[in-house]
Amino acid sequence: GAVVSQHPSWVICKSGTSVKIECRSLDFQATTMFWYRQFPKQSLMLMATSNEGSKATYEQGVEKDKFLINHASLTLSTLTVTSAHPEDSSFYICSAIHYYNEQFFGPGTRLTVL
């Protein structure tokens, strides 16, 4: 199957700082990528849809100024959590749509805000 990577795998930061998470499709081009957030023992919650070359589409209740998304190329989307606070601590997962409309996920990034 197609491979999607995320970097970093985990990050610990101080409250008030910003954190950038990268999502890359390694062996295919993805015009559409998704960013999810997952709390322990819960399903994935879609945060936003990232489209290459255009603004991201955010789900209701997700602050676009808080979670900045940039999809500058067909293989890279970034999520920046600005002015992070402890309640932003979570598992963030990206996914990319493959040619056959299958969705492949990255391994996730564990964010802990102190």
Place this chain on the structure above:
Amino acid sequence: GQQLNQSPQSMFIQEGEDVSMNCTSSSIFNTWLWYKQDPGEGPVLLIALYKAGELTSNGRLTAQFGITRKDSFLNISASIPSDVGIYFCAGRLENTGNQFYFGTGTSLTVIP
């Protein structure tokens, strides 16, 4: 958002037993995907279904796209300890973009 009802929520079974889980919705889907997620990792795609009635296998896993297009089933035969994890269904609505909606997950525990 769109609701996908996945059941059961959790299962505890003996090694060697078969497992069945399903996802249902009130809406019509044109694609169903089944994923497995291990703790601290991203979901891994198991099976993709594209047509109503389609039955697809991947080793000991078999999934079916319901005839009504509102449900899907996943079966695991002769379970083994490494089958432990959370299984998610995901569906894409008819005439929408690439967005998938996820089920609530089925937590599977296999007792050796």
